Amino acid sequence: MTRSVVDEAPVTEAPAPVAGSDPRLRWVLLSAGLVAALALPWFVYPPVAMDIVAMALFAIALDILLGYTGLLSFGHAAFWGSSAYVTGLIATHYGVPFPLAVVGGAVFAMILALPVGYPSVRRSGIYFAMVTLAFAQMVYFIGYQWSDLTGGENGLQGVPRTFFGIELVETESFYFYYAALPILLFGMWAAWRIVHSPFGRVLVSIRDNTQRARALGYEVDKYKIIAFVLSAGLTGLAGGVFAINHGFVALTELHWSTSGEVVLMTVLGGIGTLWGGILGAFLAVMLADYLASSGFDGIDLVTGSVFVLVVLLFRRGIWGTVRHQWLAWQQRRTSSRRTSAGADPAERGP
């Protein structure tokens, strides 16, 4: 291997989303996912199950940027955490049903994403990661300093769980799961719609060739900002549900380690796959839960090692690898069929 300075490389290794992939397969996956989501709290302690689904939406929202727009945001904790705080504050002070509080949090995250996104999208690649990280740190310090509102290091405590007049107390996390699940599923559906819409196509074209997208007349920065704001909004939905689920908002939710954690989930699951975020979140939350319950206090040691290993050896991620194998298998099958039908295999190339 010759060692040289990195040249202009594509932003991610992820392939473009496969247009017109088998619709039957899609329905099978979708039903399986839905059944899994509905069955989860029967097998996993319900508050943990809720964390998994919330984190899954968080990872999917990040993937809209990372996988489909080619922007690595290393500051998504700002939207996750600020929505958690705003949701918590609305629920505490106004006693509205929690879905409304969550929507309030998500709207706040989108509003916050405008001033953060506007300067950030002027830089791309590694600069974008650094700038978003720095802005998120700024939001963290605001949360830290403004302790009258956020509770500072003690966090925001005693967030109620009101669901249209019913108080879902701690023991009823099982029912809370089903009450909050539609919000998160809506978020995932929205992410899917965004990615597969004409707007999403433009995002992919920006990822693959920014110059060309610009030459074709698309206002690249505007598309990036919209994608950033949408991603922040979905992140906000997830963060809000997370806050209500715990009845408590910690300063950690704004911390850069949270931004890193969601990047890990997305990369582990597979960049540019949406589904991968769900797997990544499931594994990460279950692992953290297992380590915490077994009394191991060096979670970062495991998280960091997994990060290093995944980046070194497993960059496609779980879903990305599965999809890659599946596509390779399908291609082999169709090409062998063509060959037997008498088509010239040389025509297709390697």
Next chain:
Amino acid sequence: MNAVLQYAVQGLAAGSFYALAALGLAIIFGVLGVVNFAHGAFYMLGAVTAAVLLDTLALPLWWSLLVVPVLMFGFGVVVERLLVQWLLRLDPLYNFLLTFGLTLVLVELVKQRYGVSGLPYKLPGALSGRVDLAGVVLPRYQLFVFLFSVAICVLVWVVMTRTRVGMIVRASTEKPELARALGINVGRWVTPVFGFGVALAGLAGVLAAPFRAITADMGNNFAIILFAVVVIGGLGSIVGAVVAGFLVGLVEAFGQAYAPTFAQILIFVLMALIILVRPAGLFGRKEATA
């Protein structure tokens, strides 16, 4: 007036840590194209190593200033050979993520070994106390830190401009394509440059040891401010990294003096303004804008 000068020296001392570490970050980025997230962790390791050397071998600060950077250089070489080199040909984001993972591991290891409370570091007698300069009383150590790091920066500058090695590194940093077109083997310098950048972060850590609380977490926020520093200075620029380092130190010190609530936030506001007005940074070239 007196107070203003004191804040200025305090800011320049704090800026020294940023300047030295950002210099290392900028050189690594220039030659390897890697934004090293672990730079804050290396800074922390420098401080921790100095504290441990003082505690176990009673090695004084003077010796640590020499020994620790050498150790960190070796550590940097190991990290580059073992981890970073495999991702050099891919998108720089992968090495950013790799070094992020490495940061988590290093910080947690130090936390497990030395706990979360700070390690002590006593100043040598010659550097403690205050010095009276024409009626202005300044802490002696802060002056020392500032002068020492300026000396290092000048030294690096001389090496960069007056020696063949320096010119190669500078050419690789500022115009990598051209350097290669002229037949310079940029790849040969990758490992030593990474080690050198890590050594600078370690040196900043040693200097910070008597000045800051030595904890496993001390590098975390430091790393993020470093990113703001290099964005302000212009990521491709060596001079920019140093100037922005001192600038950010001053902003921090005056912010803490006059608006303590906003001290940390000010740095990021400055960064946002720079991005809006000069996206390539103060000393960055236009091409550096992606």
